[in-house]
Amino acid sequence: MSNPAVRPAGSRWPVFVVLGLFVLVTVVFLIEFTISTRDEIAARSQPTAQASVDENAVAALLSAGNPDSGAALVEKYGCIACHRIGVRSHIAPAFTEVASVAPTRHPPLSAAAYIYESVTNPLAFVVEGFNPAMPQNFKERLTPAEIGDIIAFLLSPDAN
Numbered sequence: 072m073s074n075p076a077v078r079p080a081g082s083r084w085p086v087f088v089v090l091g092l093f094v095l096v097t098v099v100f101l102i103e104f105t106i107s108t109r110d111e112i113a114a115r116s117q118p119t120a121q122a123s124v125d126e127n128a129v130a131a132l133l134s135a136g137n138p139d140s141g142a143a144l145v146e147k148y149g150c151i152a153c154h155r156i157g158v159r160s161h162i163a164p165a166f167t168e169v170a171s172v173a174p175t176r177h178p179p180l181s182a183a184a185y186i187y188e189s190v191t192n193p194l195a196f197v198v199e200g201f202n203p204a205m206p207q208n209f210k211e212r213l214t215p216a217e218i219g220d221i222i223a224f225l226l227s228p229d230a231n
């Protein structure tokens with residue numbers, strides 16, 4: 072009877088080949104898995120914003136927008152209860168800073184499209200450090216023209 076423990080190393084090569092193949096397959100699998108998971112995460116965190124906001128439509132609303140009536144509308148709809156003009160609070164970001172932060176908040180959205188998104192679909196992007204406390208029914212309560220006025224106001228020096 073041959074004892075496997077004392078068999079000459081040369082006769083074990085098939086075992087090493089199988090083990091080697093196994094390790095190779097495992098490594099390839101892990102690499103593939105890591106890459107596909109990473110791509111999936113990237114795809115998931117990709118802003119779907121572009122699809123949800125029509126930049127051209129928002130640009131048209133903005134160019135027809137009236138900043139003075141926007142100033143009245145942020146009072147009428149109670150926006151300034153949370154976004155106190157000129158005051159930083161823990162409740163909501165100051166409107167004072169919106170014009171400067173809006174262009175970079177939610178790429179690839181432009182400043183105007185980001186403000187439009189914030190009003191009509193607040194959960195699409197929640198500003199870090201704040202609760203998702205924006206009312207979610209402004210899309211039904213405001214007309215597109217009113218949203219255009221508000222965007223024009225928030226991007227004007229008057230909101231600063």
Ligand code: HEC
Binds near residue numbers: 168
């Ligand atoms: C009940 C409080 C509340 C009211 C009322 C409210 N907001 Fe907000 N808003 C928030 C909070 C909290 C955030 C930050 C969290 C988030 O991104 O949703 C926010 C975020 C925003 C942003 C993004 C600001 C930034 O710095 O990126 C805009 C623009 C905005 N609101 C506009 C409005 C407008 C216009 C109205 C009125 C039509 C309004 N909000 C009414 C609470 C409120």
